[in-house]
Amino acid sequence: ATGDPLAPPAPMAAPAGPGPLTAAALASATPQQRLNMIGERLFPLVELRQPERAPKITGMLLEMDTNELLNLLESSAALDVKVDEALRVLAARPRSGVMGAAAGGAGSRARAERAERRASEAERARRTAEARADRADAVAAALRGEVAAAKQSAALAATAVVVGVRPGLDLLGECCVCLEDRSLRVAFNCGHRVCEVCGDEATGLFNCPVCRASISVRVRLF
Incomplete structure (x- = not known):
């Protein structure tokens, strides 16, 4: 008999879960396979x-x-303890993450403050x-000026030599600078004379x- 065609279909049976673990199955499996086998049976218990x-x-x-995992599969109380943990x-x-982030932020601020203090100290040292x-440059420049002035005074003093005129030397003549007829009583180291x-x-x-030679000696004739 085919039964009543209007009767509702019979409900389908739920798929069977993984069967119980056996010592032989565990012994023949690799470590990863054993872990997968235990996980397939442990997950439904934790999900409850x-x-x-x-x-x-x-x-x-x-x-x-x-x-320990096998014990959790067998003991509901042990599983409850581990789930609570x-x-x-x-x-x-x-x-812990928030506290770590706060501590890290405080450490970063402290490092930034130390770096800022070091930079400020370095800037003050640079300005000093x-x-x-x-x-030092101003003092050195002043000293150089004093030395130059002293050298110039010494050079001028050294060139102002007064000597006597040898007999028969005519001191009168036209000055090559002012073109006046005067007594040419100043002679230079080159031999030319001016008033x-x-x-x-x-x-x-x-x-x-006259000859454009550098004057290093001025001789006053009398």
């Missing part, structure tokens, strides 16, 4: 207790030893060194007006 966190908690439990670990992780260098007015050091005459 913590549906939302079952994947995370199962992964944490699978880090345990194989014998996993929940406490998961609850503590966000707080520049000020000292400027003062006393034009030959004075104060006139700023440092080269002979």
Whole structure:
């Protein structure tokens, strides 16, 4: 008989879960296969207790030893204890992350403040060194000016030599500077002579007006 065609179809049987683990199955499996076999049986048990966190908690439990995992499959009380421990670990992780981030931020601020202080100290040291260098340059420039003035005075004093005129030397003549007929009583190291007015050091005459030789000696004749 085919039965009543209007009768509702019979419900389908639920698929069977993984069967019980046997010592032979575990012995013949690789470590990864054993872990997969235990995980397939452990996950439904954890899901009954913590549906939302079952994947995370199962992964944490699978880090345990194989014998301990087999004990969790057999003992509901032991599984409850381990699930509670996993929940406490998961609850503590966000707080640790926040505290670590806060500590890291405080450390970064402290390092930044130390770096800023070192930069400020270096800037002050640089400005102090520049000020000292400027003062040293000013002192050196003043000393160079004094030395140059002393050398010039010594040179002028050394060139102002007064000697007597040998007999028969005619001192009268036309000065090659002012073109006046005067007594040419200042002779230079090159041998040319000028009048006393034009030959004075104060006139700023440092080269002979005739041969352009540098004047190193001024001889006053009398």
